Amino acid sequence: MADITNILTHLDDEDRARFTQAVSAIGKAFEAHTSVAVDPESITGLRAVRDHVLTGGAVELDLAAAIEELEQAPEISNKLIAARVKVAELNKITSDTANMSRQQRMNYAREMGLDKPRPDTTSAMTRNEHDAVLAQLSPIQRMNYARRHGLV
Structure with missing residues (x-):
C-alpha cells in the first residue's frame, strides 16, 4: 500500500487533523503502556492509522492493535528489551539493598x-x-551534586 503521508496531500484538512491526532494518541498510549517513547515516523505506517484516516474516522482507532503492531517492529522491540533489562537491573539492585x-x-x-x-x-x-x-549550594547539597556529576 502507498505511504499514508503521500495520500494525505490529496485529503482534506479534517483527515490530516485525524491523522495527526491518531499518531499522537498511539504514541502516548504506547509510551504509557511500555514506558518507551516511539518516533512518530514509526507510527505513520501502522494499519490502524491508515484504516482510521482513510475511512474518514468511520473505523475507530484501534489502540490495542496499534500497540501490538508497534511491539512487533524490530527497532522498537529492541528498545522494549533494553527497557525491560534496565527495569530488571534496577529491581535487582533495590531487592539486594533493601535490608x-x-x-x-x-x-x-x-x-x-x-x-x-x-x-x-x-x-x-x-x-x-x-x-x-x-x-551557590549548601555543603550537603554540594556533596550530593558533586557525587551525582562525578566531580569527586
Whole structure:
C-alpha cells in the first residue's frame, strides 16, 4: 500500500487533523503502556492509522492493535528489551539493598561499579560551570551534586 503521508496531500484538512491526532494518541498510549517513547515516523505506517484516516474516522482507532503492531517492529522491540533489562537491573539492585545499612549499601555500590557518574546525569558543562553551581549550594547539597556529576 502507498505511504499514508503521500495520500494525505490529496485529503482534506479534517483527515490530516485525524491523522495527526491518531499518531499522537498511539504514541502516548504506547509510551504509557511500555514506558518507551516511539518516533512518530514509526507510527505513520501502522494499519490502524491508515484504516482510521482513510475511512474518514468511520473505523475507530484501534489502540490495542496499534500497540501490538508497534511491539512487533524490530527497532522498537529492541528498545522494549533494553527497557525491560534496565527495569530488571534496577529491581535487582533495590531487592539486594533493601535490608542493608548505609555502609553496606555504599560498599555494594562500589563493588558493583554503581558509584560512577550515571550517563543520564553527565552533561556538557565545563568544570567552571559546575564550580559556579557548587558555590551557590549548601555543603550537603554540594556533596550530593558533586557525587551525582562525578566531580569527586
